[in-house]
Amino acid sequence: MRNSPSSSLRRALLVLAMAAGSTLSVQAAAQTELLNVSYDVARELYKDVNPAFIAAYKQQTGQTVTVKQSHGGSSKQARAVADGLEASVVTMNQANDIDMLADRGLVAKDWARKFPNNAAPYYSTMVFLVRKGNPKGVRDWQDLARSGVQVVIPNPKTAGNGRYTYLAAWGSVIKKGGNEAQARELVGKIFKNVPILDGGGRAATTTFTQRQIGDVLVTFENEVSMVRQEFGNNFEVVYPATSILAESPVAVVDKVVDRRKLRQPATAYLNFLYSPAGQEFGAKHFMRVRNENVMKKYAANYKPISLFTVDEVFGGWRAAQKRHFDDGGEFDKIYQSK
Template sequence: MTHPQSKNLEVFRSTKQLFPQLKPASTQTSALLLAAGLSLTSFVPVHAVGTVSKTVPVNQKPQLISQGGKTVEITLVSYAVTKAAYDRIIPKFVAKWKREKGQNVVIKQSYGGSGSQTRAVLDGLEADVVALALALDTKKIEKAGLIQPGWEKKAPNNSIVTHSVVALETRQGNPKKIQNWSDLAKPGVKVITANPKTSGGARWNFLALWGAIAKNGGTEDQALKYVTQVFGNVPVLPKDARESSDVFYNKGQGDVLLNYENEIILAAQQGKGSPSYVVPQVNISIDAPVAVVDKNVNKHGTRQVSEAFVQFLFTPESQREFTKVGFRPVNSTVAKEVQNKFPKISKLYNVQSLGGWDAIQKKFFDDGGIFDRIQSSRR
């Protein structure tokens, strides 16, 4: 039997072949990549020439690429549930760049929980572009000196590339009669949501639960009591939104899945869930940003193509692809086209109305914060 440490070392070495910029002597890097679940299957290189896209085998030794020559290579690091959209968008960008610049583009991709992805970038995963689940994670990369301040103003819509809301999916026929937030606190209702410590999506879920009381006429004490009751009904805490979907759909756990609206729509498209789901009328606007990682693009010589890729994400062409997999578009033209596709929200609040991400992180998710206290009270 292969020793687990030997197997982990082999995985890290293979990952190094795909990402040679990682420092070979950094045991912290290898441990973090493995802890974050960034195995070989997490890295999905897309090598496109003209309008053709193909996956590069992981055992194929990558060639050195001249960033000023016929091929340019960049790395996109994003959170788990965006993969279906980028699978559609990247080939379109590659074709456009080839057509306009006469240059081939190789885009390597890494997907995982937003918090885990952020830590991987901070530890040495040299992303050219980060598209994370919340601005707080992007701010952490900024504070580390990898992204220059003011990145929000370098792309349209303050760099928020998609919207979504929190939705509830029940089992077929909704046997527990779940219709709104209050039903999640009822005895015997098993709620599936990811871990806010590792998942950006789970932080949005947590804030939606909190806001269901605190932003709807209730006090903070009432919100704390309610959220504690809901997490008392949570049997497991998967590491990210995609894994929580797997727990619900494929493993059959739970009565209700608390997740991104777009993830539930995508699951229905893939035959994993029912087209019907509940969108509570008091909800939080899930705003996901995108940014160029300045230090890395300067090092790689990839600023032009990286910035062009970010700008391309806001075009109607890309926004339509985001919409097809369930995201609410930020482009006004596309928003009008699909205005009847998404349920309307009667009371929609945002992060700023809760004090902003710095205050939210300290209050709810830092060590010893409200989430930790809720978990401790369950033991």
């Protein structure tokens, strides 16, 4: 029996509708893929956070979302986003990098007010990792300036880790009542003891732990805790008398999420970091967290330490960037005279 023109037309329309539906499904799948562009030391943290968020989001909304990660030096990652890497969210280790994205129109100018605690669900500080027995007797920042002590620090021009270390050393002098010239002298001597400037914090950890270069690694508290967990008693952690508050701020990349219709899952992802589950993940990875109950639960992981802020000593991140890390700034002068 031959098909009538009307039945053929109906089948053709059905095929087109099925094809269109398939195309829409593919597009919907693509639209629910988030990219978290982050700093390298946070790789393991977000590797654990992502599947938990995906499950929670599915339960709450019925929607399936996937999360991809990109990690590297914080400032290098921010520049990649500025140059076109389509991040849905950024989870950095310093406000300076997100400010740069805000200046480019990728992130809201008031990004720090979009989420609690200056949009920083986690924070850390800078401490020292030394070899077993602490053979060089390193106790405080001034010990890093001694002759014969090799210090591993990532490049402050590309890594927030290195930037915080520089500011922590400088600020340690100011907090003790010293002046700017004395702070500059200390930081200059410390960087003369740096044998290699790695591009990011994880690369610096590899240089110290696996390549066996240096007597001291200066890095985030959560990073040294991870190293000790992995390598056992081969290393010891030394807490200086004072150090810097190192916040890990987050932001939605508005320009990307609005174009790709990802604002809801992207915002939910960052809100998840503040949830009890998200805070637990942070604490398990040795980050200091905002939830008081979770912080108390993991209190044994954190030694008391006197912390100062970038605002307190340097007048904020923008002022610190301009004076110390812009081309021709204090760091360039110090390192060029090395």
